[in-house]
Amino acid sequence: MMSKTESKSSKRASEEGVLAISTARGARGEALKAVTANRLVDGLVVYLGGDGWVEALAAARSVSGKEAAAALLAEAEPDVAACRVVGPYVIDVVPDEAGTLQATSERERIRALGPTMRPDLGKQAEA
Amino acid sequence: MPLIRNGRLADDPWTALADDAELPPTGAVIVSLARFRTEREVLFNRGAPLGIRLKSSELASEIGADAPRLDLIAIDFPVFRDGRGYSTARLLRERWGFAGELRAVGNVLRDQLLFMDRCGFDAFEVESPDAVAAWEKALAEFSVFYQPATDARVPARLQRLQRRAAS
Amino acid sequence: MYRYDEFDQTFVAQRVAQFRDQVARRLVGELTEDEFRPLRLMNGLYLQLHAYMLRVAVPYGTLSSRQMRKLAHIARRYDKGYGHFTTRQNIQYNWPALKDVPDILMELAEVEMHALQTSGNCIRNVTADQYSGAAADEIEDPRICAEVIRQWSSLHPEFSFLPRKFKVAVTGAPHDRAAVAVHDIGIRIVRGDDGEVGYAVLAGGGQGRTPMIGKTVRAFLPKPYLLSYLEAILRVYNEFGRRDNMFKARIKILVHEVGIDEFRRRVEEEWEHIRGTAVEVPEEEVRRIASYFAPPTFARLPAVSEGFERQQRTDAQFALWARASLHPHKQPGYAIVNISLKPIGGVPGDATAEQMDIIADLAERYAFDEVRVTHEQNLTLPHVRQDDLYALWQELDAAGLATANINTVTDIIACPGLDYCNLANARAIPIAQKISERFGDIEQAHDIGELKIKISGCINACGHHHVGHIGILGVDKKGVEFYQLTLGGDATETAALGELVGPAFGYDDVVDAVEKLVRIYLGLRQENERFLDTYRRVGLQPFKEKLYAAH
Numbered sequence: 001m002m003s004k005t006e007s008k009s010s011k012r013a014s015e016e017g018v019l020a021i022s023t024a025r026g027a028r029g030e031a032l033k034a035v036t037a038n039r040l041v042d043g044l045v046v047y048l049g050g051d052g053w054v055e056a057l058a059a060a061r062s063v064s065g066k067e068a069a070a071a072l073l074a075e076a077e078p079d080v081a082a083c084r085v086v087g088p089y090v091i092d093v094v095p096d097e098a099g100t101l102q103a104t105s106e107r108e109r110i111r112a113l114g115p116t117m118r119p120d121l122g123k124q125a126e127a
Numbered sequence: 128m129p130l131i132r133n134g135r136l137a138d139d140p141w142t143a144l145a146d147d148a149e150l151p152p153t154g155a156v157i158v159s160l161a162r163f164r165t166e167r168e169v170l171f172n173r174g175a176p177l178g179i180r181l182k183s184s185e186l187a188s189e190i191g192a193d194a195p196r197l198d199l200i201a202i203d204f205p206v207f208r209d210g211r212g213y214s215t216a217r218l219l220r221e222r223w224g225f226a227g228e229l230r231a232v233g234n235v236l237r238d239q240l241l242f243m244d245r246c247g248f249d250a251f252e253v254e255s256p257d258a259v260a261a262w263e264k265a266l267a268e269f270s271v272f273y274q275p276a277t278d279a280r281v282p283a284r285l286q287r288l289q290r291r292a293a294s
Numbered sequence: 295m296y297r298y299d300e301f302d303q304t305f306v307a308q309r310v311a312q313f314r315d316q317v318a319r320r321l322v323g324e325l326t327e328d329e330f331r332p333l334r335l336m337n338g339l340y341l342q343l344h345a346y347m348l349r350v351a352v353p354y355g356t357l358s359s360r361q362m363r364k365l366a367h368i369a370r371r372y373d374k375g376y377g378h379f380t381t382r383q384n385i386q387y388n389w390p391a392l393k394d395v396p397d398i399l400m401e402l403a404e405v406e407m408h409a410l411q412t413s414g415n416c417i418r419n420v421t422a423d424q425y426s427g428a429a430a431d432e433i434e435d436p437r438i439c440a441e442v443i444r445q446w447s448s449l450h451p452e453f454s455f456l457p458r459k460f461k462v463a464v465t466g467a468p469h470d471r472a473a474v475a476v477h478d479i480g481i482r483i484v485r486g487d488d489g490e491v492g493y494a495v496l497a498g499g500g501q502g503r504t505p506m507i508g509k510t511v512r513a514f515l516p517k518p519y520l521l522s523y524l525e526a527i528l529r530v531y532n533e534f535g536r537r538d539n540m541f542k543a544r545i546k547i548l549v550h551e552v553g554i555d556e557f558r559r560r561v562e563e564e565w566e567h568i569r570g571t572a573v574e575v576p577e578e579e580v581r582r583i584a585s586y587f588a589p590p591t592f593a594r595l596p597a598v599s600e601g602f603e604r605q606q607r608t609d610a611q612f613a614l615w616a617r618a619s620l621h622p623h624k625q626p627g628y629a630i631v632n633i634s635l636k637p638i639g640g641v642p643g644d645a646t647a648e649q650m651d652i653i654a655d656l657a658e659r660y661a662f663d664e665v666r667v668t669h670e671q672n673l674t675l676p677h678v679r680q681d682d683l684y685a686l687w688q689e690l691d692a693a694g695l696a697t698a699n700i701n702t703v704t705d706i707i708a709c710p711g712l713d714y715c716n717l718a719n720a721r722a723i724p725i726a727q728k729i730s731e732r733f734g735d736i737e738q739a740h741d742i743g744e745l746k747i748k749i750s751g752c753i754n755a756c757g758h759h760h761v762g763h764i765g766i767l768g769v770d771k772k773g774v775e776f777y778q779l780t781l782g783g784d785a786t787e788t789a790a791l792g793e794l795v796g797p798a799f800g801y802d803d804v805v806d807a808v809e810k811l812v813r814i815y816l817g818l819r820q821e822n823e824r825f826l827d828t829y830r831r832v833g834l835q836p837f838k839e840k841l842y843a844a845h
Contacts, residue, residue: 041321042391043346083323086341105773106721107712111343115713117641117724121374121389122344186533208332208415210455214532217452222567238316238333245451268312271305273445274521275572276452283301283445284579291578 032062033069034093034101035076036111037085045111045123046085048076053085056123057112058100062093129258132228132250134266136259141178141199157201160185171196180232183209187218194223202248204233213246220247220277240265247277295356295664296441296586298406305448306403309410313337314396321393336416336454338384338409339395342716348387348395349412350402354422354440354464355383355667359654362665364405366650372398377650379635379643381707381758382461383421383667384412388714410448415456417447417528421463423471424666427587428676430624434483434491436466438584439520442575446521453528457535458543460528461500468787473669475499475508475789476761478545479527484514492516497527497557498549501755505791506546509554511561517580519565522573526565530557590662590677595627599680612687614736615698620683629680631661633673633690634697634705638734639727642708643671652693660686670707670746672700702739703747703812704730707758711751711768712775718751720768720775721801725749728805733812742812744824748783761785763826764811765792766804777804779811781837782829793834796842807841814840 034057035048046053047060054060063072069090076088092104103109114122130139144156150169155176163170163179170177178199179190190200200219202212212231219225230250231243237255240262255261272280281289298306313333320330334340338349350365357365365385369377372394373387380386390398402408412419420443422436423429443462447453453460463477474480480496493515499508515523527545534552536542549557606613621630633653636642645653653673657665660682661675668674678686690696699705706729709715711722726749733739748762752769759765765780777799780792799807812825814837819828829837 038341038345041393043341043344045344080327081323083321086327106775107343110712114344115723116721117713117727208455209537210415210453210457211533211537213452213455214529236329239455242449242451242454269305269308269449271301271308273305273448274450283305284575286301287299287582288576288578 031104032064032093032095032101033072033090034060034062035069035072035088036060036091036108037076037079037088040083040086043086048072048088053079057093057103060093060101062095062101128252128254129256130230130250130252131258131262134259134262137250141176143180155198157199160189167193178228178230181212181215183211183215183233185215186211187215187223190219190225191223194219194225197225197227199228199230200225201230201232204231204235204239207234207236207239213242216243216246216248217277237261237265241268245272245276245278245280295358296353296437296583302406303403306406306408306410309337309408309449310396310399310403313399317392317396332414335413336411337395337399338412339390339392340413340716342388342710342714343712344714345389346392346395347714348390348398348409349380350385350387350407350409351412351419352383352385352407352667353444354420354426354437355424355669356426356437357665357667358405359658359663359665361405361407362650362654362657364401364407366647366654368398368401369647369650376644376646378641378710379645379667379671379673381669381671381709381756382412382419383424383669384419385667386710388710413459414454415458415460416454417443417450417456417460417462420444420447421461421472421477421669423465423467424668424674425471425621425630425676426466426666427589428623428625428628428630429467429469429471430622431469432467432624433485434466435584435587436464436472436481436483437587438580439466439481439483439493440464441583441586442520442580443524446524446575450528453532456528456532457537458540458545460531460545462524470785470787470789471668473758473761473785473789475787476501476505476758476785477508479524480508486514490516493520493523495523495527497561498546498554499789500544500546501758501760502544503541503753503755504544504547504550505755505760506550507789507791508546509549511554511558518574518577519569521575522569522571523561523565525568525573526561529564530560534560589625592625592628592677593679595625595679595681597626599627599683602680602683605684609684611698612684614740615687615691615696616683618698618700618702618740619696623677625677627680629678629683631675631678631683631686632668632700633675633695634700635672635695636699636705636730637694637697638699638704638736639731641723642706642726645673649693649695652689653695656686656689670705672705698736699739701744701746702736703733703742703745704739705746706730707746707748707762709750709752709757711749711757715751717754718768719753719770720751720777722749722751722757722766722768725766725768725777725801725804729808732805732809742816742825744826745812746785746826747808758785759783760791761789762792763824763829764808766808769798771798775801777801779804779807779841781811781834782826784826795834795838810841811837 093101113124141155157178176198180201231248232252319325340347378386420440422440427435460478462479463472463474464481465472466483476499482494484494495512496508531545619632666674706726708722708726712718746763748758749766750757750759761783767778779795783792784790
C-alpha cells in the first residue's frame with residue numbers, strides 16, 4: 001500500500017514539472033474538447049462518453065472545434081433537466097503519447113485525478 | 128398568477144396601474160411610489176382603496192407616516208436573494224403602523240413563505256399551481272422560533288420562561 | 295457546555311425534515327439547481343471540485359466527546375475516513391453524497407449538532423476564543439454571548455437573505471484569539487470604567503479581496519442591549535448594503551463608503567427605536583444559558599505540579615511539547631493543552647476518524663469531556679490537570695498528535711485550495727506541506743519563534759493570508775499557479791493587514807522565498823523579538839531588498 005502510494009506520488013511530482021508545457025495548447029497533440037459535469041446524486045465528476053456519462057476522463061468523448069463542442073454540450077442538457085448531472089461545461093483536453101485524454105488546465109487535471117497531495121483519494125486512487 | 132391571502136386562494140380586486148395610465152374613476156388601484164408622490168392628494172381623496180407597490184430599493188421610511196392611510200402595500204422581490212423586503216415589511220408593520228394587506232410579489236418561492244409570514248406579509252403572489260398546499264406545508268415546517276418578529280409566534284426563550292413559571 | 299432542551303431538539307429535527315424534503319424535491323426535479331443551491335447552502339452543502347462538501351457547524355468551537363465521536367462516525371460511514379477543521383471552527387467533509395446528507399444531518403441532530411447557516415448570505419456560525427472558560431486573562435466566558443447570538447440568528451426571518459454572508463466573532467479576553475477585528479461584527483467583552491461588564495462592538499472588518507480592520511461602532515454596550523444593537527446593525531446593513539456588485543456587498547464596504555461616523559449614526563438611530571423591546575433576551579434566559587457554561591468542578595491543587603516540573607526536566611521531548619502546546623489556565627494546577635493538527639508534512643486541519651475517536655477518549659479522561667476547535671485549525675483540551683500532562687502527551691504522541699509546533703513556523707493555516715475548492719486559483723495545502731517539511735526540525739522552529747504563516751488559494755482569503763505574519767496568496771497567471779507574499783499581518787488585538795512584498799513566486803520557488811524571509815528575519819532580529827516585532831521595527835524595505843536581491 002505504502003509503496004504504491006509513494007510511486008503515485010512521485011509520478012505526480014514529475015508531472016508537475018511539465019504542467020506549464022502541457023497547458024500550452026497542442027504541445028503534445030491536437031487541442032480537443034470534452035464535456036464534464038458533476039453527478040447530481042453524489043456530486044462525483046463525470047464526463048460525457050460514447051454512451052452516457054462516464055467517470056474516467058479517458059473514456060470521455062472528445063471533439064474538435066467550437067461547433068462540435070457546442071453540440072456536445074447540447075447533448076448534455078437533457079440530463080440536467082432529467083436530474084442526472086449538474087452544471088455541464090466544456091473543457092480542453094489533449095491526448096498524451098499513449099493517446100489517453102488528459103485535461104490541460106490544473107483545475108481539470110485535479111478534478112480528473114483527485115487532490116494532488118492525497119493519491120489515495122479520488123479517481124487516481126481507483127486507477 | 129395565484130394570490131394567497133390569509134392562507135387561502137383569493138381573488139385579486141386590485142388594478143396595478145402603470146405610471147402613465149389614466150387613473151380610473153373608481154376601483155382599488157396599486158401605484159408606484161413615484162406616482163404616489165406626485166399624485167398623493169388626488170389618490171388619497173379618490174374615495175377608493177389605495178395601494179403602493181415598492182421596489183426592493185424603496186425602504187419603509189419612504190412611505191413613513193402615510194402607511195396607516197394605505198390599504199395595500201406590495202413589496203417586490205426581484206430575485207429571492209434580495210432580502211430588503213423583509214426589513215421593509217417589518218418596519219411598515221411595527222414602526223409605521225401599517226395594518227392593511229402586505230403583499231409579497233415577484234420571485235416569491237415556497238421556501239421563503241415562512242420568513243415572509245413572520246415579517247408581517249399576509250398575501251403572496253406565487254407561481255406554484257398547488258400554492259395553498261405549499262403554503263400550508265411551508266408554515267407547518269417549524270414549531271420552534273428563536274426570535275420575536277412581526278408575527279404572534281412565541282419565541283422559544285419565552286416559552287421556556289412560561290414553562291418554568293408554571294412548574 | 296450548552297445542552298439542547300426539547301425546543302432546540304425539535305428545531306433541529308424539523309430542520310432536518312425540511313432539508314430531507316428539499317433534497318427529495320431536487321432529486322425528482324421539482325427544484326432546479328438554481329432554486330436548490332441557496333437551500334443546500336443554508337445547510338452547509340456545497341458542490342466542490344470532486345464532490346459535495348458538507349460544512350458542519352461547531353458553535354464557538356466547542357465539542358463534547360460524544361459529538362467528536364459522532365464526527366468520527368460520519369467520516370467513516372459517509373465520507374472517506376477524515377474531516378477537515380476550518381478557520382471558522384467548523385468541520386468539513388469532502389465526499390458526502392447528496393442522497394446521504396439528510397441522514398448525516400439526522401445523526402448530527404442526535405448529538406445536538408447541525409450544519410445550519412454554515413454558508414449562504416446569512417448570519418454564519420458564531421465563533422469565539424478557543425480558550426473560553428479556561429484562559430487566565432478572561433473577563434467573561436464569550437460562549438454565553440455567542441450562544442445567545444446563535445439562537446437569535448437561527449433562521450432569522452429578516453436576515454436570511456442579506457447582501458452577503460455575515461460573520462460574528464466574540465472574545466472574552468483582552469488578548470484576542472478569535473480574530474474579531476476581521477469579522478463583519480467583532481465583539482469584545484470589556485470592563486467599563488465603573489467595573490461593569492459589557493461589550494465593545496466592532497463592525498466592518500473582513501478579509502477577502504478588500505481586507506479591512508473592523509471599526510468600533512460602540513465602545514461600551516451594556517449587556518442587556520446585545521440583541522437590539524445587533525439587530526440595528528443588521529437592519530442598517532440589510533437596507534443599505536450594496537446589492538449591485540457581489541464583490542462590494544459585505545458590510546465592510548458599506549462602513550467604508552459611508553464612513554464609520556455616518557454608519558454609527560444610522561445604527562444608533564435604529565437602535566433608539568428598538569432598544570429594550572422584545573428583541574432583548576430576558577435576563578433569566580441568559581442565566582439559563584450561562585449555567586451551562588459554569589466551570590467544571592476543578593480539584594484544589596497547588597499552582598505548580600511538582601511531577602510536571604520534574605517530567606519536563608527529565609524528558610526533553612516532553613519539555614519541548616509542553617513549551618509549545620500549553621497555555622496558562624485560570625485554575626491553579628491546570629493547563630490548557632493545544633493539540634497540533636499540523637504534523638510535519640501533513641494537511642493542516644485534517645484529522646482521521648481514528649484520531650477524532652482518540653481525542654474524544656482523551657477529553658473524556660483528562661479534560662472534563664471538552665474539546666475546542668481553534669480558528670488556527672488545531673484542537674484544544676481546555677482543562678487538563680498538570681499532573682496528567684505527561685500521560686496525555688504520551689497518548690497523543692502515539693496517535694501522531696503531539697507535534698510540538700503550536701505557534702511556530704510549521705503551525706500553518708491553509709485553505710483547501712485548488713485541491714478541493716471550486717473557487718480556488720492555486721493549491722494551498724501542498725505549499726503548506728512543503729514549508730512544513732523545509733522547517734521540519736522542531737528545535738529549529740522553536741529557535742525561529744512565533745511565526746504565523748497563512749495561505750489562501752484565492753482572493754477570498756479563507757486561509758487568512760491578510761493577517762499572517764507571512765501571508766501567501768495563490769493566484770492564477772495564464773493557467774499557472776503563482777504566489778504573492780505579504781508581510782506583517784496580525785489577527786490579534788493589534789490587528790494589521792499584511793503588505794505585499796513584491797512580484798509573485800512560482801509554485802516551485804515560493805518555499806525558497808519563505809525560507810529566505812525567515813533567514814532575513816533571523817539576521818535582523820534583536821533579542822526576544824518575534825518575526826512580527828522585527829518586521830514592525832524595520833519595516834518592509836529590508837525584507838523586500840534582500841528577498842529580491844540577486845543571488
